[in-house]
Amino acid sequence: MGSTEMSETPDIAGQLTWIAVDWGSSNLRVWGLDQHDQVIAQASSDKGMLSLKADKYEAELLRLVGDWLPTTGTTKVMVCGMAGARQGWLEAAYLPVPTRLDQLSQGAVTPTLTGDQLGVYLLPGLSQTRGTATHFDVMRGEETQLAGLVADSPDFTGLACLPGTHAKWATLEAGAVSGFSTYLTGELYQLLANQSVLKHSVLSPSAAKDDLNDAACRETFISAVSDIHQAPETFSSRLFGLRAQDLLDGRLPAGDTRGAVLAARLSGLAIGLELAGACRECPSDKPITLIGNQTLSQRYTLALNAIGYQTKHVDGDTAVLAGLRLAHRALT
The missing domain is CATH 3.30.420.300 (2-keto-3-deoxy-galactonokinase, substrate binding domain)
Known part of the structure; x- marks a missing residue:
């Protein structure tokens, strides 16, 4: 109910x-x-x-x-x-x-x-x-979170990312959204992990959600982000390479740890591909604002740091409330 x-x-x-x-x-x-x-x-x-x-x-x-x-x-x-x-x-x-x-x-x-x-x-x-x-x-829905971002900075200019099932990247100029792009990264990861041949190799998304707390998983994630960011055209090939690695790489740990490491690599490849597109023309001397929950924002921060970008974080709930306040004030 x-x-x-x-x-x-x-x-x-x-x-x-x-x-x-x-x-x-x-x-x-x-x-x-x-x-x-x-x-x-x-x-x-x-x-x-x-x-x-x-x-x-x-x-x-x-x-x-x-x-x-x-x-x-x-x-x-x-x-x-x-x-x-x-x-x-x-x-x-x-x-x-x-x-x-x-x-x-x-x-x-x-x-x-x-x-x-x-x-x-x-x-x-x-x-x-x-x-x-x-x-x-x-x-x-995301536009209201973006409104929350500019509530205290009416002339905000910069790039904002809202990670999620369908990640949004918005370019803001003087408090206005001038353009945006959506990436199906979260949905793509879920589909690959649950319904592709990779389901035999990676830990399920629900079981792997805390993978970056492990040093080996974190290192694997960062490496995957860097690899695919440098050569995004190899994405499909690297996906199957993940399955082959599971079959052939004797250095991988056994059991759930093995699946967690491979899931971290899959996550890194998916997010790295997103960043290859979203950050293609983004200057690296300006921080990217992440709006969302702490866990997902930390994952994106790791990925962005790995390719030379700094980030700021705004809590998603805080942003949506601030955006609704801004809309309410405009009507009163």
């Missing part, structure tokens, strides 16, 4: 000013904020876009936040993520880049509700076409 977690703040209804929502494909997260934009309550559920029909969104939201609401008036709700997708609650059309991140709320849409307790604003994603770039691309 779902879970609810709230900070120990009495009289939430008396302090609640607005609600922030991150509605993903698989999960829903909500935060109640006061007049100072401080979180006073939070809740979550597993009712993401993939498990809801359009007419069920309002009820699910009220199930989580109903106890927070004052008895009178309408509480504003800022929503980012897949609720605004075509298959979601109500489509919030993509804004074409270049787009200023402090103006996302201008593209928000408001679904029709059965009651007047909530005033919901679904934020748009961003799109890119061949008319403005070399390729088509879209993002939905």
Whole structure:
């Protein structure tokens, strides 16, 4: 069904000013904020876009936040993520880049509700076409994290990476997204590890998630990043070479450690290929900002350091809340 977690703040209804929502494909997260934009309550559920029909969104939201609401008036709700997708609650059309991140709320849409307790604003994603770039691309949800990055630095200029199943790389110029690219690195790794011939050699992704805590795995990962970054055209060949190494290399350890080392190499090859494209024209004297969870950001930091780049890290949850705050302020 779902879970609810709230900070120990009495009289939430008396302090609640607005609600922030991150509605993903698989999960829903909500935060109640006061007049100072401080979180006073939070809740979550597993009712993401993939498990809801359009007419069920309002009820699910009220199930989580109903106890927070004052008895009178309408509480504003800022929503980012897949609720605004075509298959979601109500489509919030993509804004074409270049787009200023402090103006996302201008593209928000408001679904029709059965009651007047909530005033919901679904934020748009961003799109890119061949008319403005070399390729088509879209993002939905990540733009709000990028908005969080510029919330305290309105004129931020630089390159930001949001690692994940579909990693996003965005170029920001004076607080606007001028272009971006998506890499299916996380999904590619999962497919190769679980469904290709490599599944006989590498430890499963769930079992190998802490592989970089091991010195041998970490060294193997870094070596793979460097190898493929220098010769990205050899990616497919090196993938099969990983299987051959398992069959022929007597220096590899036995058991799960063997699978973990080979999984680290697969991860390094996949991320290294991504970096070969994403960093092709990126100056190495400027740090790349990573937005996401600590574990994945550490992996990307290792990879980027290996090819000569420095990084900064912004927590993903911190960024999405900051982006929703920025959108809320723009509407008030």
